[in-house]
Amino acid sequence: MILSTLEALNKYGVWALLLGVLMLFGYLKLQHLLVQYNSKASQEVEIIKSKLNLVGSSYANQLEHIVNYYETLYRHYSLCQDVVNKDATELPSGEIIESKREYLEEIDDLVLSWHQITPRARLILPREATKHHEQLIQLFNRFDNLIKSDAPKHQEKLELIFTDIHFEKTKIENIFRNYLHTDKII
Numbered sequence: 062m063i064l065s066t067l068e069a070l071n072k073y074g075v076w077a078l079l080l081g082v083l084m085l086f087g088y089l090k091l092q093h094l095l096v097q098y099n100s101k102a103s104q105e106v107e108i109i110k111s112k113l114n115l116v117g118s119s120y121a122n123q124l125e126h127i128v129n130y131y132e133t134l135y136r137h138y139s140l141c142q143d144v145v146n147k148d149a150t151e152l153p154s155g156e157i158i159e160s161k162r163e164y165l166e167e168i169d170d171l172v173l174s175w176h177q178i179t180p181r182a183r184l185i186l187p188r189e190a191t192k193h194h195e196q197l198i199q200l201f202n203r204f205d206n207l208i209k210s211d212a213p214k215h216q217e218k219l220e221l222i223f224t225d226i227h228f229e230k231t232k233i234e235n236i237f238r239n240y241l242h243t244d245k246i247i
Contacts, residue, residue, distance in 0.1 A: 123185050127237060130182045133174045134197070138230050140164050140171065141204055145216075145223045164208060190236045197229040 143150070143160045151157050175198070183191060204222045207215050 124241065126178075126181055126185050127241065130178055130186070131233075131237065133171070133178055134230065134233065137171050137175070137201055138226060140167055141201070141223050141226055144208065145219050161208060168205060187236055187240045190233050190240070193229050193232045193236065197226065197233070200226045200229060 140163070144164050147160050149157050149159045150163065182194065186194060200222055204219065204226065207218055207222065212218075
């Protein structure tokens with residue numbers, strides 16, 4: 062190696078030495094840049110990892126609250142649906158319960174559930190779902206007021222309100238599917 066370097070110096074002179082030094086300097090500079098880039102890339106990867114962990118835990122918490130919200134929504138929806146679609150339900154014991162009476166017996170517990178989950182829901186639900194939630198609550202209240210009133214022959218009005226309830230419920234379901242990406246997972 063030393064001989065070839067000396068021969069190159071003899072043959073090409075100082076230019077060969079200068080070229081060798083420049084190549085060495087370039088190689089060292091390249092190594093330095095690669096180490097810097099690798100360090101920055103590692104830092105960025107760690108930041109992305111921590112953000113993904115945060116998003117993952119946030120998603121898990123949101124999912125639980127959204128599912129609780131939807132369960133309450135669907136319970137209320139089902140009660141309204143029973144009142145609109147059937148007059149009574151026969152239990153396995155043979156007892157017959159009027160749908161309206163069943164609604165009136167269960168609505169107070171359901172309203173309490175709504176009061177418990179609504180504050181959290183307002184913080185967690187997507188903005189668009191919150192708008193539909195407010196409309197849905199108004200419709201549920203109108204439905205409830207009509208059930209509790211003594212107005213004769215209000216079945217048509219109940220059906221119209223229920224149609225709107227169904228529309229809003231479907232909108233919220235679609236928003237949740239999009240927000241939770243369940244339509245892409247399945």
